[in-house]
Amino acid sequence: xxxxxxxxxxxxxxxxxxxxxxxxxxxxxxxxxxxxxxxxxxxxxxxxxxxxxxxxxxxxxxxxxxxxxxxxxxxxxxxxxxxxxxxxxxxxxxxxxxxxxxxxxxxxxxxxxxxxxxxxxxxxxxxxxxxxxxxxxxxxxxxxxxxxxxxxxxxxxxxxxxxxxxxxxxxxxxxxxxxxxxxxxxxxxxxxxxxxxxxxxxx
Numbered sequence: 001x002x003x004x005x006x007x008x009x010x011x012x013x014x015x016x017x018x019x020x021x022x023x024x025x026x027x028x029x030x031x032x033x034x035x036x037x038x039x040x041x042x043x044x045x046x047x048x049x050x051x052x053x054x055x056x057x058x059x060x061x062x063x064x065x066x067x068x069x070x071x072x073x074x075x076x077x078x079x080x081x082x083x084x085x086x087x088x089x090x091x092x093x094x095x096x097x098x099x100x101x102x103x104x105x106x107x108x109x110x111x112x113x114x115x116x117x118x119x120x121x122x123x124x125x126x127x128x129x130x131x132x133x134x135x136x137x138x139x140x141x142x143x144x145x146x147x148x149x150x151x152x153x154x155x156x157x158x159x160x161x162x163x164x165x166x167x168x169x170x171x172x173x174x175x176x177x178x179x180x181x182x183x184x185x186x187x188x189x190x191x192x193x194x195x196x197x198x199x200x201x202x203x
Contacts, residue, residue: 004073005030006038010047010061018052018060035059077115081122084108090171092133095140134176138195142169142178145197152178155193162187165202 005028012027013019021039025032039059043049048062072080084104091100108119145152146166154162164187167180179186182202 002038006042009035009038010042013049013059013061014066018058020058024059072111072115072118074118077111077118078122081119082126082128084119085123085126086128086130089131089133092130093136093139093171093176094143094169136176136189138189138192139169139176141195141197142166146180150197151200151202152180153196153198154178154187154191156196157194161196162191163202 008028009024012024019027021032021035024035028035039049039051048065050060050062052058052060084107087097087100087104091097108116111119142152144150146169149165152164152166154164162183164178164180164183166178168186169176169178170186171177174188176189177186178192
C-alpha cells in the first residue's frame with residue numbers, strides 16, 4: 001500500500017510541479033504527517049525531492065527528474081481491463097468510439113508483458129458488452145459546439161429560443177444536460193427541442 005502511494009506522489013509531483021504537503025495529503029486522502037514521512041523515505045532512497053519553506057513553499061522534484069509507470073499490480077491490471085472492456089455509453093454518444101478504441105490499444109500496449117498478459121486474460125474471462133449508447137444526434141453536435149466555443153440555441157424553432165455558450169455537457173441518472181453562460185442552471189435533454197449552433201455572439 002505504501003509503495004503504491006510513494007509512486008503516486010512521485011507521479012503527481014512529476015506532472016504538476018511543486019505542491020504543498022497539505023495538497024498532497026488531500027489528494028491521497030492521508031494526513032500531512034504521512035506525506036512528510038513518505039517524502040523523507042523517498043529522499044533517503046535517493047530521489048531528488050526538494051522541500052521549500054515559507055508562503056511559497058512546497059515539495060517538488062529537482063534536477064528535471066522523470067520516471068515512467070512501467071507496470072501495474074496484478075489486481076490493478078485486472079481492474080483496468082474490466083473497465084476498458086466496456087466503455088461507458090457516453091463514449092459512443094459523444095462520437096468518440098473509434099478514438100476510444102485506438103486509445104485502449106495504445107494504453108494496453110504501453111504496459112510490460114506481465115501486465116498485458118493479465119489484461120488479456122481478464123478480457124477473455126470477463127467479457128462485457130458496451131453500455132447502450134444514447135443515439136440522440138444532438139449530443140455529439142453540442143459536444144462539438146463546446147470544443148469549438150460556438151453559441152448554442154435550444155428550442156431553436158420556438159419564438160423564444162434558449163441561447164447559451166455551452167461549456168459543460170454532463171450525464172446523470174436523468175440523462176444529459178447542458179450548461180453555460182448566461183444561464184445559471186443546466187438544461188436537461190428533455191427540454192432541448194430543436195438545436196442550432198453558430199459562431200454568432202450571445203445576444
